Amino acid sequence: MAIQHFPLKLVSRRMLAPTVGHYVFVRDDGAPLDFIPGQFIQVHFQYADGTATKRSYSLATIHDHALGPGEAVEIAVSYVPGGAATALFEGLEIGGVVDASGPFGRFCLMPQDTNRRYLLIGTGTGVTPYRSMLPELERLIRERGIEVVLLFGARNPTELLYGDEFRAFAAKHPANFRFVPCFSRELPEAGSPQAHANVRHGYVQQFLDEFAPDAQGDIAYLCGNPNMVDTCFEALKGFGLSVPQIRREKYVSSK
Numbered sequence: 267m268a269i270q271h272f273p274l275k276l277v278s279r280r281m282l283a284p285t286v287g288h289y290v291f292v293r294d295d296g297a298p299l300d301f302i303p304g305q306f307i308q309v310h311f312q313y314a315d316g317t318a319t320k321r322s323y324s325l326a327t328i329h330d331h332a333l334g335p336g337e338a339v340e341i342a343v344s345y346v347p348g349g350a351a352t353a354l355f356e357g358l359e360i361g362g363v364v365d366a367s368g369p370f371g372r373f374c375l376m377p378q379d380t381n382r383r384y385l386l387i388g389t390g391t392g393v394t395p396y397r398s399m400l401p402e403l404e405r406l407i408r409e410r411g412i413e414v415v416l417l418f419g420a421r422n423p424t425e426l427l428y429g430d431e432f433r434a435f436a437a438k439h440p441a442n443f444r445f446v447p448c449f450s451r452e453l454p455e456a457g458s459p460q461a462h463a464n465v466r467h468g469y470v471q472q473f474l475d476e477f478a479p480d481a482q483g484d485i486a487y488l489c490g491n492p493n494m495v496d497t498c499f500e501a502l503k504g505f506g507l508s509v510p511q512i513r514r515e516k517y518v519s520s521k
């Protein structure tokens with residue numbers, strides 16, 4: 267897929283969590299944007315001293331077709347204290363334009379894979395690629411009967427990004443899709459919609475054993491916090507998964 271450079275105009279924004287915004291853009295040049303779920307874009311801007319810089323953001327758009335002109339290009343932005351891109355996004359008004367390029371990356375479902383199960387593991391905004399993949403996962407459930415376990419690490423229930431959407435997908439595919447929110451700090455209140463049986467208390471990496479990673483049948487995807495990605499990578503290798511079976515996207519700052 268050819269990498270392009272394009273302006274993105276902000277059409278709406280809402281808070282997904284206290285420090286995470288969901289941004290909806292359209293291409294301001296009227297051209298389409300094709301991408302594969304799991305890919306990311308880069309946003310280009312300048313520091314106060316005029317030095318050029320850029321930051322990467324996974325595409326969160328639920329992808330069931332190539333985006334035509336005027337269709338939503340969605341990302342989730344985690345606000346980092348003192349962050350340069352954070353300031354750019356926080357200050358962006360509706361109608362404001364950012365300079366972007368993409369799509370980039372190979373953190374995608376592969377057509378040649380014949381695995382029985384996907385272990386999708388993400389922390390924070392690292393869950394956005396999996397939102398984009400939902401239509402493709404649904405097709406694989408229908409055509410190949412795959413199973414999917416989504417282990418989502420968040421500090422508390424207010425940070426469970428797109429939690430309603432993942433829960434709804436799990437309810438639609440109860441035999442094939444397990445959504446397992448792992449809260450490192452507070453658990454949901456008893457009786458709340460988030461307090462279901464799959465919820466775990468701790469870090470995602472603590473719960474891998476429970477799902478018995480299997481070198482014969484599993485492919486794993488790890489996305490988000492670099493420490494989580496490294497820890498899970500080593501743990502999954504310990505279960506016998508080979509490096510090509512463990513796909514990684516680390517959210518490191520690209521300054």
Ligand SMILES: Cc1cc2nc3c(=O)[nH]c(=O)nc-3n(C[C@H](O)[C@H](O)[C@H](O)COP(=O)(O)OP(=O)(O)OC[C@H]3O[C@@H](n4cnc5c(N)ncnc54)[C@H](O)[C@@H]3O)c2cc1C
Pocket residue numbers: 306321322323324325341342343344345346347348349350351352353391392394515516517518519520521
């Ligand atoms: C392939 C890829 C995809 C990415 N996708 C996303 C995405 O979908 N959503 C998203 O929000 N981010 C994503 N990131 C991270 C993003 O590109 C930025 O690094 C992040 O938003 C911080 O940028 P900033 O300019 O606000 O902070 P910076 O100016 O880069 O950093 C400010 C300070 O905060 C620290 N810092 C940077 N990032 C974090 C962090 N995550 N947590 C705590 N401290 C931090 C830095 O070390 C520095 O001290 C992705 C990164 C990569 C490489």
